[in-house]
Amino acid sequence: MNAAPSAPRRARVRAPELIGKGGWINTGGKDLKLADFRGRALILDFWTFCCINCLHVLDELRELEEKHPDTLVVVGVHSPKFVHEAEHQAVVDAVERYGVAHPVLDDPELATWKQYAVRAWPTLAVIDPEGYVVAQHAGEGHVHAIERLVTELEAEHEAKGTLRRGDGPYVPPEPEPTSLRFPGKALLLPSGNLLVSDTTRHQLVELEEDGETVVRRIGSGTRGFADGGPREASFNEPQGLALLDDGSVVVADTVNHALRRLDPASGEVTTLAGTGRQWWQGSATSGPAREVDLSSPWDVALFAGKVWIAMAGVHQLWTYDPVTRTVAVAAGTTNEGLVDGPAAEAWFAQPSGLAATADRLWLADSETSALRWVYGDGQVHTAVGTGLFDFGHRDGAADQALLQHPLGVTALPDGSVAVADTYNHALRRYDPATGEVTTLATDLREPSDAVLVGEDIVVVESARHRLTRLRLPEEAVRVESVAHRTRRAATEVAPGRLSLDVIFQAPAGQKLDTRYGPSTCLLVSSTPPELLLKGEGADTDLSRELELNPAVPEGVLHVSAMAASCDDDPATEYPACHVHQQDWGVPLRLTEGGTDRLPLVLAGMDEG
Numbered sequence: 001m002n003a004a005p006s007a008p009r010r011a012r013v014r015a016p017e018l019i020g021k022g023g024w025i026n027t028g029g030k031d032l033k034l035a036d037f038r039g040r041a042l043i044l045d046f047w048t049f050c051c052i053n054c055l056h057v058l059d060e061l062r063e064l065e066e067k068h069p070d071t072l073v074v075v076g077v078h079s080p081k082f083v084h085e086a087e088h089q090a091v092v093d094a095v096e097r098y099g100v101a102h103p104v105l106d107d108p109e110l111a112t113w114k115q116y117a118v119r120a121w122p123t124l125a126v127i128d129p130e131g132y133v134v135a136q137h138a139g140e141g142h143v144h145a146i147e148r149l150v151t152e153l154e155a156e157h158e159a160k161g162t163l164r165r166g167d168g169p170y171v172p173p174e175p176e177p178t179s180l181r182f183p184g185k186a187l188l189l190p191s192g193n194l195l196v197s198d199t200t201r202h203q204l205v206e207l208e209e210d211g212e213t214v215v216r217r218i219g220s221g222t223r224g225f226a227d228g229g230p231r232e233a234s235f236n237e238p239q240g241l242a243l244l245d246d247g248s249v250v251v252a253d254t255v256n257h258a259l260r261r262l263d264p265a266s267g268e269v270t271t272l273a274g275t276g277r278q279w280w281q282g283s284a285t286s287g288p289a290r291e292v293d294l295s296s297p298w299d300v301a302l303f304a305g306k307v308w309i310a311m312a313g314v315h316q317l318w319t320y321d322p323v324t325r326t327v328a329v330a331a332g333t334t335n336e337g338l339v340d341g342p343a344a345e346a347w348f349a350q351p352s353g354l355a356a357t358a359d360r361l362w363l364a365d366s367e368t369s370a371l372r373w374v375y376g377d378g379q380v381h382t383a384v385g386t387g388l389f390d391f392g393h394r395d396g397a398a399d400q401a402l403l404q405h406p407l408g409v410t411a412l413p414d415g416s417v418a419v420a421d422t423y424n425h426a427l428r429r430y431d432p433a434t435g436e437v438t439t440l441a442t443d444l445r446e447p448s449d450a451v452l453v454g455e456d457i458v459v460v461e462s463a464r465h466r467l468t469r470l471r472l473p474e475e476a477v478r479v480e481s482v483a484h485r486t487r488r489a490a491t492e493v494a495p496g497r498l499s500l501d502v503i504f505q506a507p508a509g510q511k512l513d514t515r516y517g518p519s520t521c522l523l524v525s526s527t528p529p530e531l532l533l534k535g536e537g538a539d540t541d542l543s544r545e546l547e548l549n550p551a552v553p554e555g556v557l558h559v560s561a562m563a564a565s566c567d568d569d570p571a572t573e574y575p576a577c578h579v580h581q582q583d584w585g586v587p588l589r590l591t592e593g594g595t596d597r598l599p600l601v602l603a604g605m606d607e608g
Contacts, residue, residue: 011605012132015125016115018044020077022088022106025095028171032075032103034131039164041153042127043074043146046118048081049094050367050405050423052296052312052350053140053582054122056278058098059255060143065102067147070165071154076104079113079121082391082405083484084423093446093463095173097182097200098237099223102170110488119491119600120584126150129157129164137603139582141280145507145603152508178465179214180205185299185408185449186460186467187241187249189264194451194458194467195249197238204238204251204262211458211467218267225256225276230267235260240299240354242307244322250307252297259289259297259309259320273320273327278313280579281562286328289320294327299408301354303361304376310351310363317343317351317363317374331380335523336583337558338368338387346380348372349388353408353449355417362417364406371409371419371430383430384419384437387527388585389556392483393424393439401437402483403428408449410457412472418457420447426479427459427470439479441470490587492594495550499597500524500535502542502561504580505604510565523560531555531588542602548590559584561602 017034024031045061047054061074076095080086085094086108095104107113116125116133124142126135126149135149157163184199193215194207203219216230224234238260240252249262250272258274273289274297283293295313300320302308307320308330316332331343339347353364361374370385384398392402406428408420416431418440427440427447446463459468502522506512512519520542526532535546542561561584566577584600599606 010134011607012134015127015131015133018105019111020105020107022091022108025092025104025106026100026171026173027103027169032169036169037073038131039129039162041072041129041150043072044125044127045074045076046079046113046121046123047076048079048085048121050082050085051121055098056140056313057122058100060140064143064147068150071163072150073168074102076100076102077112078104078106079110080108081488082423084404119586120582128153129162136601136605138601139580141578141580142603144578148508180465182462182465183460184239184462185241186451186458187243188451188453190247195241197241199237199239202235202237211469218262218269225258227270233269240310242300242302244302250300252300254296254298257294257296259300281581282579287326289325289327292327298352299354301356301361303356308354308361310354312350312352315348315350331374331378335560336367338370338382338385340380340382343374343378343380353406353420355409355411357411362409362411364409364419366405366407369403369405371403371406387556389587390483393426393479393481394483395437395439395479398430398435398437408447410450410452418450420449422446422448444468488587490554490589491598492589492591493548493598494592494594494596495548495590497596498546498548500544500546501597501599502602503599503604503606504542504563504602506565507603509568511568512565519564521562525558527556527558528552550590552590554589557586557588559586559600563602
């Protein structure tokens, strides 16, 4: 009789119960407990729907779920950053909008987040069939390691008799018969019709001037990446649209990480830029457009002869040159935050909306709740917004005004701009002449874009699945309201010395890649900069001693970590290599008696 294979030794911690005041989504109304998943490998995906990195992980997990349908269950634990994301209906909408095909626990008070000591979106926790946490991974790009672990868990628990195969608890929602489903962006065509990216249905929809009557649909309606005629072509959650000088339309095909071209006359779709693969650190940042990887292009605009791209996935602006058919980085470092100045040094946070005027490119920088602009000389400026964790609905002087996760911006005839203030359900206006922010309209539902049509402005009400036409008022309504900060509690730390430890353990079967020098990098900064007296900057060590300024009572610590690992198999001549990367924005409150150690898990378990 053959002996059962010995189980690999790994750290195990009893998994805390799953608690969420908002309840369960995608379960047919059934409440679930941790015990309901016993016998399966379970992945908890801690996500929030504003976060582009979380959306990347949803895409990575789809393939894993398909490969292990009867032994693996993925559960999303929705853990909000913005106030709007704590609304249950908003979470229900987001689950449908992004095609989440597994159960989701709505945890508006971050109860489960705290129990699992999570500090960043996205974070994945792997629980074995006996209910123990065996791994944790922060950031994206970890699916190769998790799949290997899931395969090991299947074999181990099959041998022990503790694996239970069968259908999972997912119950899909009933489809809704609306003409549009979570539309993203809109464009006025020369014909007077409107073209809309029908994001959740993976199509473009042409509507008559009334904004309601469907003329035609372009795209197969299922996720895919194929060129061809209007029925054969396929998209994957398309967003931004821009009209080129030759009359064609460029489309930001977001989840395909590509730019597509639509010929409005024939409905033919071709690919302009992107490979279909997501850009990673170390990938090319310029070159022939069809040979360079992109990362979640969210919007496009024609400015200074080039197509500018809001590259939400890497917090940058890129350009596509229609003449040379090349792409290149135009602004941003890939660090997430709000820093103005020369384009090459500026920081953005998920730019998601663009609008061009003669002398500047406006952009909605969603994660910093900011309205910003770029001059033709490459200098980046901020009109409204202060950082990652300050947001709200307040009118008045721009340096005091607040937005909440805006996704769209529209240039108005008088030189001002309208902002689709998405999580405030409002349309706002910024006037550069006066430096004032006002509110044009409220009671919209997650507006994501707007387009001028004559004297009207047509708003994409994404979560109401429609376009809404408004008359531009001569005077806007002023709204005075309170500011909001993130619902996430600040980490209480002692002033003075703080030990920062980024924990990275190479996944099973891999080793750190040191062939070309150090395989790790750690970048640390803070808001305000005065918070850090010591420890700022870049180095290769994943542990660092920081010194916090006792005179600064609170702030945000920005940490960016990267580690490279390669498959450790001597028989493989060209081992596959993997990049693990995550950015943290950690709110800190300096308190006597607070902790003097801050552990951040990139991959592995914190046993410190």
